[in-house]
Amino acid sequence: MPLSDDLRSRLVKPSFPRASTYDAAWVLDSWMGSNPLWLAEWLGEVVPFERDMRLLDLGCGKAASSIFLAREFGATVWAADLWVKPAENFQRIEAAGLADRVLPIHAEAHSLPFAEGFFDAIVSLDAYHYFGTDDLYLGYLARFLRAKGRLGIVVPGLVEEFGDQPPPWLQPYCEPDFHSFHSPAWWRRHWTRSGAVDVEVADNRRTAGVCGPSGTRSVARSGQAWKMERQQSVKPTCCGQTPGGRSASAGRWPAAAHRHRKDFDWMPATQ
Numbered sequence: 001m002p003l004s005d006d007l008r009s010r011l012v013k014p015s016f017p018r019a020s021t022y023d024a025a026w027v028l029d030s031w032m033g034s035n036p037l038w039l040a041e042w043l044g045e046v047v048p049f050e051r052d053m054r055l056l057d058l059g060c061g062k063a064a065s066s067i068f069l070a071r072e073f074g075a076t077v078w079a080a081d082l083w084v085k086p087a088e089n090f091q092r093i094e095a096a097g098l099a100d101r102v103l104p105i106h107a108e109a110h111s112l113p114f115a116e117g118f119f120d121a122i123v124s125l126d127a128y129h130y131f132g133t134d135d136l137y138l139g140y141l142a143r144f145l146r147a148k149g150r151l152g153i154v155v156p157g158l159v160e161e162f163g164d165q166p167p168p169w170l171q172p173y174c175e176p177d178f179h180s181f182h183s184p185a186w187w188r189r190h191w192t193r194s195g196a197v198d199v200e201v202a203d204n205r206r207t208a209g210v211c212g213p214s215g216t217r218s219v220a221r222s223g224q225a226w227k228m229e230r231q232q233s234v235k236p237t238c239c240g241q242t243p244g245g246r247s248a249s250a251g252r253w254p255a256a257a258h259r260h261r262k263d264f265d266w267m268p269a270t271q
Contacts, residue, residue: 003024003025003028007024008024011024011027011028011035013038015038015042016037016038016041016042018037018041018068018072019035019037019038019040019041019068022037022068026064027064029062030061030062030063030064030092031064032061032062032126033061033126034125034126034154036061036062036064036065036068036125036126037064037065037068039065039125039126039154040065040068040069040123040125041068041072042154043123043125043152043153043154044069044072044073046152047121047123047150047152048150049069049072049073049075049121050073050074050075050120051073051074051075052074052075052076053073053075053076053120053121054075054076054078054118054119054120054121055069055075055076055077055078055119055120055121055122055123056077056078056080056112056114056119056121056122056123056144057069057077057078057079057080057123057124057125058080058107058109058112058122058123058124058127058128058141059080059081059082059109059124059125059126059127059128059130060079060080060081060084060089060125060127061081061083061084061126061127062084062088062089062092063079063081063084063089063092063093063102063104064092065123065125066078066079066089066093066102066104067092067093067096067098067102069123070098070101070102071096071098071101074101075101075121076101076102076103077101077102077103078103078105078114078119079093079102079103079104079105080105080106080107080112081104081106081107082106082107082108082109085106086104086105086106087104089104090104109130109131109132109137109141110131110137110140112141112144114144115144116143116144117143117144117145117146117147117149118144118146119144119145119146119149120145120146120149120150121145121149121150121151121152122141122144122145122149122150122151122152123151123152123153123154124152124153124154124155125153125154126154126155126156127155128153128154128155129155129156129180129181129182130180132153132155133180133182133190135190135193135194136194138190138191138194138196138197139194139195139196142196142197151197155180155181156178156180156181157181157182157183157184157187158181158182158183158186159183160183160185161182161183161185161186166178
């Protein structure tokens with residue numbers, strides 16, 4: 001079914017000039033939750049992706065983010081996912097002409113088949129909350145980063161914690177998985193107390209629409225290398241108010257960066 005001009009236009013955002021150049025049908029076919037190109041480009045604002053760096057895309061889904069990171073920044077990307085078969089991802093990677101830059105593998109987040117200190121950077125887009133809320137996980141994952149390597153995540157999130165129960169107006173929408181959604185302050189505390197990273201910066205950006213460029217930001221630095229960057233809140237245009245969002249974090253090992261983004265519904269209003 002051909003895509004409407006309206007639907008195509010919703011994937012073109014001034015905030016994401018790189019992602020806006022990609023074929024809309026290809027992008028939509030790659031979605032498993034949020035627009036992976038928007039998340040990757042947004043995280044790239046604070047993680048210095050570089051040519052030839054070794055980068056792990058953990059929970060890459062259909063490898064669209066891996067293809068984006070390799071094409072846009074020249075990184076060599078290990079596209080690791082538990083649910084999507086490497087053979088399927090390799091077809092997409094080969095079609096994109098990046099078989100020499102993106103390496104699809106099957107991996108479970110708690111049993112990664114890599115040498116310690118192997119990666120210059122690790123990213124996880126719309127996946128880290130499924131395994132990273134474990135108190136011990138960050139210490140495990142950080143082993144695979146080189147000294148002063150970067151770690152960046154984008155996950156669903158909240159502006160602030162609910163307490164014991166979400167507010168009454170939100171309860172009809174809540175599902176058990178939503179308990180993995182947390183605020184920037186929660187992630188800051190969670191990462192800091194691990195002892196594996198040093199959190200520098202956290203901010204909050206709220207917008208209207210599917211994903212607009214305006215918002216607010218707050219930053220706090222620890223004077224070390226790893227950064228905890230920012231959260232974006234987005235209110236959907238077609239589906240009423242919904243909980244959750246995307247949160248992103250980015251940083252360096254042994255210092256750390258956490259960036260949190262809230263934008264629960266990234267899908268165009270016509271879907």
